[in-house]
Amino acid sequence: xxxxxxxxxxxxxxxxxxxxxxxxxxxxxxxxxxxxxxxxxxxxxxxxxxxxxxxxxxxxxxxxxxxxxxxxxxxxxxxxxxxxxxxxxxxxxxxxxxxxxxxxxxxxxxxxxxxxxxxxxxxxxxxxxxxxxxxxxxxxxxxxxxxxxxxxxxxxxxxxxxxxxxxxxxxxxxxxxxxxxxxxxxxxxxxxxxx
DNA sequence: TATTGGATCGCC
DNA sequence: GCGATCCAATAG
Numbered sequence: 001x002x003x004x005x006x007x008x009x010x011x012x013x014x015x016x017x018x019x020x021x022x023x024x025x026x027x028x029x030x031x032x033x034x035x036x037x038x039x040x041x042x043x044x045x046x047x048x049x050x051x052x053x054x055x056x057x058x059x060x061x062x063x064x065x066x067x068x069x070x071x072x073x074x075x076x077x078x079x080x081x082x083x084x085x086x087x088x089x090x091x092x093x094x095x096x097x098x099x100x101x102x103x104x105x106x107x108x109x110x111x112x113x114x115x116x117x118x119x120x121x122x123x124x125x126x127x128x129x130x131x132x133x134x135x136x137x138x139x140x141x142x143x144x145x146x147x148x149x150x151x152x153x154x155x156x157x158x159x160x161x162x163x164x165x166x167x168x169x170x171x172x173x174x175x176x177x178x179x180x181x182x183x184x185x186x187x188x189x190x191x192x193x194x195x
Numbered sequence: 196t197a198t199t200g201g202a203t204c205g206c207c
Numbered sequence: 208g209c210g211a212t213c214c215a216a217t218a219g
């Protein structure tokens with residue numbers, strides 16, 4: 001259970017590497033004396049302003065400028081009128097890139113997650129980007145949060161992951177030729193594949 | 196100022 | 208398979 005917090009150098013690596021290496025690490029949130037955590041089992045990479053699926057595609061806007069900032073910060077956005085998605089900014093300042101956290105395997109604070117999600121099904125708690133934000137209570141106020149602080153961060157708990165699969169990214173229509181979704185094979189908490 | 200479409204989810 | 212629901216980005 002003892003873990004080592006990932007530092008800013010980790011997030012400064014090439015985005016595809018960060019996306020792969022995040023698998024098997026633990027997302028931890030400490031808030032109001034409550035600790036929530038879950039193992040990261042699915043990620044997606046969004047790299048550069050030439051990636052047509054990235055929010056940083058094209059020019060700088062108020063929303064995507066955080067992706068141009070230094071690595072190790074969060075980028076939260078609101079989507080479809082209902083849901084938030086959690087991203088980690090990667091690579092050096094000036095280069096827009098981020099990793100979307102798509103699914104977790106709940107570990108600590110599961111009771112709180114059930115309450116936040118109003119769901120009794122463990123497998124349905126954090127198996128999607130909108131769901132895990134709801135389970136952790138993540139909203140707009142978590143945007144531009146420093147991942148090296150002691151609030152929201154990622155831990156290496158020494159778990160090795162070697163069975164990694166990859167595929168095209170989900171829910172987008174452009175840039176599907178880039179197979180930049182990564183997930184742990186045969187894990188029950190990976191989000192459902194789009195039909 | 197108006198319009199449009201989206202890195203989703205849950206229910207039909 | 209489709210609607211809910213609202214914000215950000217464009218166009219005018």
